[in-house]
Amino acid sequence: MxxxxxxxxxxxxxxxxxxxxxxxxxxxxxxxxxxxxxxxxxxxxxxxxxxxxxxxxxxxxxxxxxxxxxxxxxxxxxxxxxxxxxxxxxxxxxxxxxxxxxxxxxxxxxxxxxxxxxxxxxxxxxxxxxxxxxxxxxxxxxxxxxxxxxxxxxxxxxxxxxxxxxxxxxxxxxxxxxxxxxxxxxxxxxxxDELRIGPLLVSVAGLALIASLRGLRVWRGAGYGLVSVVTWVAMYESGVxxxxxxxxxxxxxxxxxPRRREVEHAAALTRAFRQSPNPEYARAARLGLERAVxxxxxxxxxxxxxxxxxxxxxxxxxxxxxxxxxxxxxxxxxxxxxxxxxxxxxxxxxxxxxxxxxxxxxxxxxxxxxxxxxxxxxxxxxxxxxxxxxxxxxxxxxxxxxxxxxxxxxxxxxxxxxxxxxxxxxxxxxxxxAPPPAEPSLDLLRRVSPKRDHIRGPVGAPLTIVEYGDFECPFCSKATGSTREVREHFGDQVRYIFRHYPLDDYHPHARYASEASEAAAAQGKFWEMHDMLFLHSDALERDDIDRYAADLGLDMDRFEDDLRTGDFVTRVEDDELDALTSELPGTPTFYLGVEGRVPQRHSGPHDAATIIRELEAMRAAARRPVAD
Incomplete structure (x- = not known):
């Protein structure tokens, strides 16, 4: 459903x-x-x-x-x-x-x-x-x-x-x-305009001072503002x-x-203010939140x-x-x-x-x-x-x-x-x-690519299943059992591809889970994290996901850095934009295909028996000789 x-x-x-x-x-x-x-x-x-x-x-x-x-x-x-x-x-x-x-x-x-x-x-x-x-x-x-x-x-x-x-x-x-x-x-x-060296050197010194404030981790805007005004005046006088x-x-x-430790510190300050609201805690909580960004x-x-x-x-x-x-x-x-x-x-x-x-x-x-x-x-x-x-x-x-x-x-x-x-x-x-169709195409928008996609099964398998899913979606969690049965039925004849479609409006932890799976992929453990997340789809707080990553033996320093720097955000966003462009009805959404043909969106039930029947029918249709 x-x-x-x-x-x-x-x-x-x-x-x-x-x-x-x-x-x-x-x-x-x-x-x-x-x-x-x-x-x-x-x-x-x-x-x-x-x-x-x-x-x-x-x-x-x-x-x-x-x-x-x-x-x-x-x-x-x-x-x-x-x-x-x-x-x-x-x-x-x-x-x-x-x-x-x-x-x-x-x-x-x-x-x-x-x-x-x-x-x-x-x-x-x-x-x-x-x-x-x-x-x-x-x-x-x-x-x-x-x-x-x-x-x-x-x-x-x-x-x-x-x-x-x-x-x-x-x-x-x-x-x-x-x-x-x-x-x-x-x-x-x-x-x-014509350069005047003296004021130009002052403006360069101002820029250097701003850079040094950055190096000293000054995070309040007022300090930067004062130096910026002086730099502007000097640059005006320089002719630039x-x-x-x-x-x-x-x-x-x-x-x-945002760095995790700073976010956690801000959260702790906020909890302290909630428990004991007073001006000192209010100021500390506000400054903690600002420092985190x-x-x-x-x-x-x-x-x-x-x-x-x-x-x-x-x-x-x-x-x-x-x-x-x-x-x-x-x-x-x-x-x-x-x-x-x-x-x-x-x-x-x-x-x-x-x-x-x-x-x-x-x-x-x-x-x-x-x-x-x-x-x-x-x-x-x-x-x-x-x-x-x-x-x-x-x-x-x-x-x-x-x-x-x-x-x-x-x-x-x-x-x-x-x-x-x-x-x-x-x-x-x-x-x-070239009028656009009244409804979006049922063809898979982005072709399957071994360089980009996470593929379970032989890369060149003749049958293809592509799922757009959400790790917090209970229907997606149940669908993993269906896809497992389908893979067991077809063996090496089928390949399974998972793509991200986090539904933020319904599942607040799904996006972080998707990014965590990509961070795990950087260490060669996408499918292990994929299975773990679906196994615990009702417990996807950040601490939970970090615990799953540790249980899988991931390098936690690298895992945290990869999540913080956002290297995998664009990958999740690309999958999401593909889903939105195709106007997918929700999650899970499956595309089914046979070798030589573009996978088509599956609109019926996604139980194992139905998917197996449809893939068998596609394979049989592909084998029929084309009439003259």
Missing amino acids: TESITAHRTRFRGLVDKIADARRGDSSETVAAAFLLVATVVALIWANSPWGETYQSFWHTPLSITLGDQGIELDLQHWVNDGLMALFFFVVGLEVKREFAMGELRDRSRAAVPIVAAIAGLALPAALFLLLNPTGPEAAAWGVVISTDTAFVVGLLAVVGPARAVRLRIFLLTLAVADDVGALAIIAVFYT HPTLAGVMIALILPVYP SVNERLMRLHQPYTAFIIVPIFALANAGVVLSSETLRAAATSSLTWGIVVGLVLGKFVGITTASAVFAKLRPGSMTPGLTFPQIAGGAALSGVGFTISLFIVDLALDDPALADQARVGVLSASVIAALLGWLVFSLGNRF
């Missing part, structure tokens, strides 16, 4: 795909994109209203901060661009660091296609732009076309993307991180764009999975909402206010600068990302994630032409002439609108000429 089909389809739509959430208004990415869009529209209306002069006068109001005889004076627009945006780039740096340490970019083979696509999506737009603007002051704006606005792209994907976009969303987010790395490097190398201070600081800050993750959780919902919209309000007069539009329509930006962002991103993905997948078969199609990639590549935030940011860095800057901003706004429409068109054409 499986869990409710309706419940799991709701889970699929709500927790992974995010499209249903976005249409109900629950998606934070979509709300952030809406804030950004509203700020852009307000800036355009304000700049083109009868009070348009107040737009320029307001944002060019000087503001100075002085200490004694020293100080910094900027207008409001540059306080936003150089000051507030440093926090935006700080959060971007935190995300990049986390992705390389614990996220999508940790597994290089998994991220290979989006990384290659991101490189092509940086290079081709810049090349196309420089073909149209090879010399002159316009050429300096080539960096405008390099970056993708993640907030807008994710928001647009939720609105115009395909119904089953789990893998596409992950592809685009991974691509965006790689894209951000390239954009930050380009800003650092090509858009730095001060927003890069945010990136450099973020890349230095420590990121690590890395500075990177705490600061990202703290600052991300401010950057998404306040800082980036304020940046758009300060920079998107182009006066769309007939003169401005006429100049933009005939400007190689404007057309270079439009061609670079719209055509360069679309062709570069799509072509690079297709070529790389052709050269390295199996590198493309199952469930991700080229029509989907093409639609996502089209949406990637929305370069908005960093594009407008680089306009301010690259162009001193206000007229050229306005032409560039018109190009960025035009390219963003065209890219959004092109993405919608590509997805619509894909649905028309």
